[in-house]
Structures are given as C-alpha cells and as structure tokens.
Amino acid sequence: xxxxxxxxxxxxxxxxxxxxxxxxxxxxxxxxxxxxxxxxxxxxxxxxxxxxxxxxxxxxxxxxxxxxxxxxxxxxxxxxxxxxxxxxxxxxxxxxxxxxxxxxxxxxxxxxxxxxxxxxxxxxxxxxxxxxxxxxxxxxxxxxxxxxxxxxxxxxxxxxxxxxxxxxxxxxxxxxxxxxxxxxxxxxxxxxxxxxxxxxxxxxxxxxxxxxxxxxxxxxxxxxxxxxxxxxxxxxxxxxxxxxxxxxxxxxxxxxxxxxxxxxxxxxxxxxxxxxxxxxxxxxxxxxxxxxxxxxxxxxxxxxxxxxxxxxxxxxxxxxxxxxxx
Amino acid sequence: xxxxxxxxxxxxxxxxxxxxxxxxxxxxxxxxxxxxxxxxxxxxxxxxxxxxxxxxxxxxxxxxxxxxxxxxxxxxxxxxxxxxxxxxxxxxxxxxxxxxxxxxxxxxxxxxxxxxxxxxxxxxxxxxxxxxxxxxxxxxxxxxxxxxxxxxxxxxxxxxxxxxxxxxxxxxxxxxxxxxxxxxxxxxxxxxxxxxxxxxxxxxxxxxxxxxxxxxxxxxxxxxxxxxxxxxxxxxxxxxxxxxxxxxxxxxxxx
Numbered sequence: 380x381x382x383x384x385x386x387x388x389x390x391x392x393x394x395x396x397x398x399x400x401x402x403x404x405x406x407x408x409x410x411x412x413x414x415x416x417x418x419x420x421x422x423x424x425x426x427x428x429x430x431x432x433x434x435x436x437x438x439x440x441x442x443x444x445x446x447x448x449x450x451x452x453x454x455x456x457x458x459x460x461x462x463x464x465x466x467x468x469x470x471x472x473x474x475x476x477x478x479x480x481x482x483x484x485x486x487x488x489x490x491x492x493x494x495x496x497x498x499x500x501x502x503x504x505x506x507x508x509x510x511x512x513x514x515x516x517x518x519x520x521x522x523x524x525x526x527x528x529x530x531x532x533x534x535x536x537x538x539x540x541x542x543x544x545x546x547x548x549x550x551x552x553x554x555x556x557x558x559x560x561x562x563x564x565x566x567x568x569x570x571x572x573x574x575x576x577x578x579x580x581x582x583x584x585x586x587x588x589x590x591x592x593x594x595x596x597x598x599x600x601x602x603x604x605x606x607x608x609x610x611x612x613x614x615x616x617x618x619x620x621x622x623x624x625x626x627x628x629x630x631x632x633x634x635x636x637x638x639x640x641x642x643x644x645x646x647x648x649x650x651x652x653x654x655x656x657x658x659x660x661x662x663x664x665x666x667x668x669x670x671x672x673x674x675x676x677x678x679x680x681x682x683x684x685x686x687x688x689x690x691x692x693x694x695x696x697x698x699x700x701x702x703x704x705x
Numbered sequence: 706x707x708x709x710x711x712x713x714x715x716x717x718x719x720x721x722x723x724x725x726x727x728x729x730x731x732x733x734x735x736x737x738x739x740x741x742x743x744x745x746x747x748x749x750x751x752x753x754x755x756x757x758x759x760x761x762x763x764x765x766x767x768x769x770x771x772x773x774x775x776x777x778x779x780x781x782x783x784x785x786x787x788x789x790x791x792x793x794x795x796x797x798x799x800x801x802x803x804x805x806x807x808x809x810x811x812x813x814x815x816x817x818x819x820x821x822x823x824x825x826x827x828x829x830x831x832x833x834x835x836x837x838x839x840x841x842x843x844x845x846x847x848x849x850x851x852x853x854x855x856x857x858x859x860x861x862x863x864x865x866x867x868x869x870x871x872x873x874x875x876x877x878x879x880x881x882x883x884x885x886x887x888x889x890x891x892x893x894x895x896x897x898x899x900x901x902x903x904x905x906x907x908x909x910x911x912x913x914x915x916x917x918x919x920x921x922x923x924x925x926x927x928x929x930x931x932x933x934x935x936x937x938x939x940x941x942x943x944x945x946x947x948x949x950x951x952x953x954x955x956x957x958x959x960x
Contacts (some may be wrong), residue, residue: 554709559820
C-alpha cells in the first residue's frame, strides 16, 4: 500500500516535472529519458561481465533502421521504432559470432572495431544511409489525442510523455529480466563462467542473449532519438557519446539496477544545468573527465554505494535479513 | 550390455608433454570409483577430459555407449555428468541459495519470455525447492542468505557439491573434495557420498586423502605418469606392489 502511494506520487511528479522547466530544459529532459534507457540497456550487457565500446553505434543502428523504414517504406512510426530495436538486436546476434570469440579487453577492442566499421559503412554509402551528412527530415511521431491530452510532437513536453512511457515500459522489462532466473544466470556467467558451464549453462548462448537484449533496447532508444531530432548522421553516434555512456555507468555504479540511471541523471543535471549556468562552455568535457577520474579514485563503487549507505542506516536490524532473502 | 561410463585409450598431449597416455578404465553404474596416483599423474587432466573442459588428443569417453569426448562442458553436463572443481570455485559474490539455484539450471531451464510476463512461478518455486533440498542434504540450509565467499572452507566445499547435486546428475565427478577438511568433516562428507551412491548417483572421485579413498571407494584406479597402473578394490590396491612402488619409490632406489 505504501509502495503504491510512493509510486503514484513519483508518477505525478514525473508528469508535472516538465511544466516547471524552460523550453531548452524540456528538450534536455527528453534526451535524458532516452539516455536512461541507453545506459540501462548497457548495464544488462555488463551483467555478463562484458563491456562493449560499440553500444552507441548499436543505438545508431536502431536510429538508422527506424528512420529508413519510416522514410523509404512508409512504416507507421511507432512500428518503425519497434523494428529499429529488432534490427539492432538481430545485428547484435550476427556480430556475436566474431565478437564472442573474445572476452574481456579483447571483446572491448573488438566491439569498438565493429562499431567503427558500421559507422564507416554509414559514411561510405550515400544510398541509403545518406553518407556523412546522414538522414534528414525523418518523419516525426504522428500527433494524436487521448481525450484528456493532445499529443503534439513538436512540443518537447509531448515527446517527453511518449518517450517516458516507452522508456518506463522498457525499464520494467529489463528489471523483470534481471530479477528472473535468466538474470541470475547472467550473474553466474560473469562471476564463474566455468562453474556455470559445468552446471549446464550454454555460455555462448547466454552471452549472445544478453548482447541481443541490450542492443535491442539501445536500438529503441536510438529510434526514439531519431524521430525526435529529425536528423541523424554518423557523428551523432561516435565514440565521444560512448565515453558519456561509460562515464554514467562508472560514476553511477553497475552493481544495482538504479546505479547507471542515477549516474545519468546526476551527471546530466550537472553538465547541462549547473555547468552551463556557471558559464563553463568550452571546459565542460574537461570537467566531465575530471569527475570520472575523481569518482574512480574516491568512489570506486559509484553513486549507488552512497545511496546504499544512506538507506542501510535507516533500515532497522530486523528488516535487513528480509532484504537479503529476496 | 554397454558399460555405464567408459574411458577408452584416452590421451592428452600438451605440446611435447604427454599428460595422459592411453588410459582406459570402466566405471560401473551406482558405484564410487576412485582415481588415485602421485602428484602429476594426470588425474585432473583425465577429469577435465571426461567433463569436456579439455578435448582429448586421442581416445574416447563413452557414456552409456555414446561418445561424449570433445563435447563442450555444458553438453556433457546435460547428459548427466556434472563435475565439481578443485579449490573452492563458487559464485563468491552470490548468496548460498543463489549458488544452488544456478545448479538447478538444467532441471528448470529459465525461459526469458515467461520470466518477463511472470508465467514461470511454478518453475521458480520448483527450482527453489530443489535448491533448498540440495542445501539441506549437505547441511547448509541454515546459511541460505550468507554470501558464498564468506563461508568457511569446509562449507564452501560442501556448497560446491550441493550446486552439482542440485542439477539431478547421474554421475558426479568430484575433484579432491576432502582438501582442507578436518577429519570430522571428512567423515560426515563420506557418509553423504555413500548416501548419494545409494540414491543411484555414480561417483568418480579424485583424491589425495588415502584414508578417505580406501574407506569410501568400491573400485580404485591407480595411475602414474599418465598411464594406467592398477585397478581393484581398496584391499587389492593397498597391497599392490606397483602402487606401493609408485608412491614410495622402488626398492632399487633404497640404498
């Protein structure tokens, strides 16, 4: 009952949130919801212990796919977004054949190389990818009305509601996966792959599964981005963006579900609002890098460890055992 | 009738070193079979080949007549041959219960779509029941919510076996299960293994603790420098001149 109340209040706060913000801040809010999905999908991949440098390019695959499906074949935009995600997931399955011959650092480098190849293909082939200039004039979401609210997708507030709903649904699915026996198996693959294999776990299949799911949701986030911005090009998905994703995940911490989300929210607010207000225009990437290094040095378990400490103090002794059991 | 588990002329070469050289032996269903030998005799290598961790250079491992050599470890496991590891190879970051739940992976295959929608309640309950059963069998049920990495050494060894047992194996390959156990724990563990055998699980065991091996095994295979040396019951092996020579050195070396 209490949880339900908190949930409803959080929903109300999230619905009311954009109305207190300026137009540019509303736009940032849209990007923030999309980035939350991106970084959460990245965490699913890190559950199996593999860190990829190609995740943002995979997001771009979703964006390009959805843009092309809607533009060239006239697919209805919401289906285009879904198909963008599916395309990204299928591509991940194909990429898994060369990439999962490697582990750890080698996988990291391999995923970076694979991502760059995809990006160069976008640049090289003007038809259908539009070359270095990318794709312009991507169909926006068609406007619609649900009676109490008219969605007008040139307004960031409307798009925020749409992307917020889509992201919330995706996060729920990711959460269910993590809490299921499948999620436990991902953990097992990470911590002791030999013992997991001896228990009958098909390592390749589970690594591929995690990679495909993570890529699918990254593709959906990319498609959401494409239909909001209306134009995409190969440089929107370069390694610089990947560094942002890594920073969110590392500063937030990947031990819990909310860690990367927390990192994404805190750093976006810091970057876009605090630093911008203080007038550090050119120096922002520098400060971003400094934050990452400082957090690795002084907060190796990320922001989530701070939250855990705050909460564990408040939880009475009796409830602690309960928590461990679930 | 085909032999239950048969190792046939198994050979493993690492470059120029022949770790196991044409080893053959048979394991009957429902017995505890020991594999002994001095250090470096190739016991663990043999284990790794049976369990699919290594692909043998030559020779075959046959389970109920089917050649399982060269299969991947999870494929061997799915045919009912489950191994434990030397040292304490566990999911140290997960709880004891979660460790056992990973062990139930084979009888209760996770299904991702059912998991998202929530149609796998039965399976989850079944897996938990089975994991609880395995923990209870090895006397770990009071430690369910502890982290596996925090357990004492003896408990960690027991948990390693509980993870294997949770998967309903036909054959358990135990790699030095008594290492680091005190005599009391060893005795308890031996009782548990006899119980496993009486449940119809065949056990193949590699061990250095001679007292445990002699007291436990129905048949013992002794190997030395990768080769078959002798086979028989505990009494036979104890008195076998070749075995004594392998362990203590031949009489000709004694000045």
